[in-house]
Amino acid sequence: MKFFIDTANLEQIKEAQALGILDGVTTNPSLMAKEGITGAKNILQHYVDICNIVDGDVSAEVIAIDFEGMVKEGEALAALHPQIVVKLPMIADGIKACKYFSDKGIKTNVTLVFSAGQALLAAKAGATYMSPFIGRLDDISTDGLGLISDIKHIYDNYGFETQILAASVRHTMHIMDCAKIGADVMTGPLSAIKGLLKHPLTDSGLAQFLADYKKGN
Numbered sequence: 001m002k003f004f005i006d007t008a009n010l011e012q013i014k015e016a017q018a019l020g021i022l023d024g025v026t027t028n029p030s031l032m033a034k035e036g037i038t039g040a041k042n043i044l045q046h047y048v049d050i051c052n053i054v055d056g057d058v059s060a061e062v063i064a065i066d067f068e069g070m071v072k073e074g075e076a077l078a079a080l081h082p083q084i085v086v087k088l089p090m091i092a093d094g095i096k097a098c099k100y101f102s103d104k105g106i107k108t109n110v111t112l113v114f115s116a117g118q119a120l121l122a123a124k125a126g127a128t129y130m131s132p133f134i135g136r137l138d139d140i141s142t143d144g145l146g147l148i149s150d151i152k153h154i155y156d157n158y159g160f161e162t163q164i165l166a167a168s169v170r171h172t173m174h175i176m177d178c179a180k181i182g183a184d185v186m187t188g189p190l191s192a193i194k195g196l197l198k199h200p201l202t203d204s205g206l207a208q209f210l211a212d213y214k215k216g217n
Contacts, residue, residue: 001179002056004187006167008046010034012190013053019193024056025132026109026167028087029063044080049152051081058134059109060167061130078106085109085128090118095125102126109165119151123160128187134178135168137149144168148181172196 002023005016008031014216017021020173023042032038037046045061050175060080062073070093074086078101083105088094098108107131110122114137122130132151134144169188172195178186 001183001195002163002185004056004059004165004185005190005193006031006169006187007138007189008032008037008050010049010053013050016190016193017054021193022054022056022147023185024058024085025050025054025185026059026087026165027109028061029152034130044077047077047084048080054083055085056131057082057085057107059085059087060110061111062089065089065091065093065117067093067096067100069171070094071100074101074106080177087111090114090122095121098122098125098127102128106107111167114147116147116150116154119164120154121160123155123162129163129165131167132167133188134166137168138170145174145177145181148183152182174196 003021004024004026005013006021006026007210008027013025032043036198037043051058062070064070064073070088076088077084086101087109088097090110090112098110100109107128109131110127111131113119113130113132119130132147134148137147148166155159163184165185165187166183167187169175169186169192175186175192
């Protein structure tokens with residue numbers, strides 16, 4: 001399972017990268033704004049800054065919602081850095097743009113997926129990644145993990161190469177449940193990733209080891 005961090009915060013990205021387990025980054029205009037990154041020029045430079053920290057794919061989202069606009073923005077984003085993945089919305093023109101980019105060998109991430117049917121279309125269009133938002137489904141009392149399971153079943157049926165990128169991951173158990181189902185990638189906050197480190201028996205066991213060592217010195 002690949003681990004992506006969902007943020008625009010460079011310090012958090014550096015911390016995740018330093019752990020040695022980070023495979024990529026996803027971000028969006030809202031996360032950019034949260035870090036005070038506004039204006040097209042600053043946003044583009046921030047994407048490059050992120051690429052210079054991590055070794056893997058970095059999803060960069062288009063703002064346009066029409067095919068021509070997505071193509072123009074996506075080509076500009078892809079030209080920024082070889083690690084850039086063009087992030088497209090799950091709408092008709094987004095699927096058209098996904099097919100356009102996949103035919104050109106440009107990586108894509110179809111985002112805002114909330115149904116298995118949408119996921120099927122993304123795979124048919126040749127998306128590199130497809131991002132179902134499990135946390136947002138949970139928020140409206142819908143089974144986000146069930147959606148991941150359904151998509152996994154469909155993709156396995158037909159051998160689609162599109163990777164299931166579980167997005168809107170909120171906590172550590174989301175990560176573990178997605179891993180059990182077989183999601184290819186998860187993207188979430190640093191807190192959820194670091195949560196995997198924690199266990200009270202690890203803490204108590206280490207404390208005991210150190211205490212016993214001190215007795216003999």
